[in-house]
Amino acid sequence: MDATNATADDAARTVRRVVDRIEEAAVVDREVLHAMLSATLARGHVLLEDVPGTGKTVTARVIAEAMGLEFTRLQFTPDLLPSDVTGSTIYDEQAGEFEFAPGPVFTNVVLADEINRAPPKTQAALLEAMEERQVSVDGTTYDLPDPFLVVATQNPIEQEGTFRLPEAQRDRFSVKTSLGYPDFEGEMGLLERRANRRSLSPSVEPVASPDAVRLLQTLTEEVTVDEKVRRYIVEIARKTRADQRAEIGVSPRGVQRVFEAARAAALIEGRSYVTPDDIKRLAGPTMAHRIVLTTEATVEGIDGTAIVRHAVNAVDVPAVAPGPDDPEPTTPSGTESAAANGDGPDATSGRDATDPHGGATETDRREESWHGE
Structure with missing residues (x-):
């Protein structure tokens, strides 16, 4: 190169x-x-x-x-x-x-x-x-x-x-x-x-x-990051802080790390710009470990991934247009990017869907009973 x-x-x-x-x-x-x-x-x-x-x-x-x-x-x-x-x-x-x-x-x-x-x-x-x-x-x-x-x-x-x-x-x-x-x-x-x-x-x-x-x-x-995509990152992070299950949400340092990792992910795909789908795909790996849960959430078996998933689903995905010389980016829908939301068997962990460490968890089953807003 x-x-x-x-x-x-x-x-x-x-x-x-x-x-x-x-x-x-x-x-x-x-x-x-x-x-x-x-x-x-x-x-x-x-x-x-x-x-x-x-x-x-x-x-x-x-x-x-x-x-x-x-x-x-x-x-x-x-x-x-x-x-x-x-x-x-x-x-x-x-x-x-x-x-x-x-x-x-x-x-x-x-x-x-x-x-x-x-x-x-x-x-x-x-x-x-x-x-x-x-x-x-x-x-x-x-x-x-x-x-x-x-x-x-x-x-x-x-x-x-x-x-x-x-x-x-x-x-x-x-x-x-x-x-x-x-x-x-x-x-x-x-x-x-x-x-x-x-x-x-x-x-x-x-x-x-x-x-x-x-x-x-x-x-x-x-790699460039449109202002709408930057706002998308910040809104997701702030949603984790407002979640009642989180004692501490994603930190400002965490927001910067998501921004940096998304730029790298875009480059790996051969793009000079970041799309919302890059953020959704990396939200779990870059945000979940930064969240400190409340005692009640810990007892209930909730983990940081569930809080990030809730935040991603709660924030509207921005429509971002590419530059004149760039190919059209893929704008994810609310039900897209199962990898980011943790809804696919091999989404972000690389786990076999049949192994005891993968698949649906107790956290997933309790997710619907929580209201973090």
């Missing part, structure tokens, strides 16, 4: 090559993969929540490999210290002075594996890195590599030995999604790939480079 005259179509072709390369090694629902890549191009971070063994680690690693990025896996444990993440100052006896020893966070893609098995103090060690792309140790600030992406995995909080992520930590993630179990054909494909290799873990050759990723991130910043 030529940096001097790269277009949205060039970016889309590059992303398609990356997606194809990732799918050579990992079975990931396309919607989930696009959400993760949207966060990457938007200079955001990804939180994956799922039970062990669903391919979270492999997916994060092959994304880094396909993009030619350096990758480090950091296993979070109850005895992990903040300095084990960021690095520390050590004394060099030969030089007779203190020097900084960088921690594993100094890389392009950090896999914070099972982040909720470490205590909150250690989890918080990533906050500055995620927000400012830097770490401060003993009064000195050190810049992190560019690009920089945190892919954190966590097990469901009901599992033994887990800590709930603090609200401030969750709010730093652009996208939260779930891989779920692959369908029957997906698991058969896993076995076929395992039979054709001699290593335990799959790996892929890069089809992009750090320079290409930086260019994609720059092109993302140039």
Whole structure:
């Protein structure tokens, strides 16, 4: 991809090559993969929540490999210290002075594996890195590599030995999604790939480079968002704050992250502008994890996805006309985009509709009995 005259179509072709390369090694629902890549191009971070063994680690690693990025896996444990993440100052006896020893966070893609098995103090060690792309140790600030992406995995909080992520930590993630179990054909494909290799873990050759990723991130910043679409984002966020089931709704930071991820999603589709359907498709992955529920809603089994779904359905979809040189965008109707509303079996989670973690939930069944206005 030529940096001097790269277009949205060039970016889309590059992303398609990356997606194809990732799918050579990992079975990931396309919607989930696009959400993760949207966060990457938007200079955001990804939180994956799922039970062990669903391919979270492999997916994060092959994304880094396909993009030619350096990758480090950091296993979070109850005895992990903040300095084990960021690095520390050590004394060099030969030089007779203190020097900084960088921690594993100094890389392009950090896999914070099972982040909720470490205590909150250690989890918080990533906050500055995620927000400012830097770490401060003993009064000195050190810049992190560019690009920089945190892919954190966590097990469901009901599992033994887990800590709930603090609200401030969750709010730093652009996208939260779930891989779920692959369908029957997906698991058969896993076995076929395992039979054709001699290593335990799959790996892929890069089809992009750090320079290409930086260019994609720059092109993302140039995607336009009509004022009506911006208003649409803000109205959805404000609806979540007015919902009686939410103690805290989507934050202003969350509004910005939705805006950024939607621009990346448009670029992945080869467009230089955002449509309302981009917002609907990403509303759940970008907003639901930012919502703090009331005690009553938690007891009733309501989750953030239900509140986002209610907000999306309650806000009128704007009619947005493309520019004179752009193709006609798709304007979703109130019943369209099941992926955004969580009404399809593989909408945003990539889950098999028949597995115990997918399909209709108790939250869905209680949704109609709640009135959030």
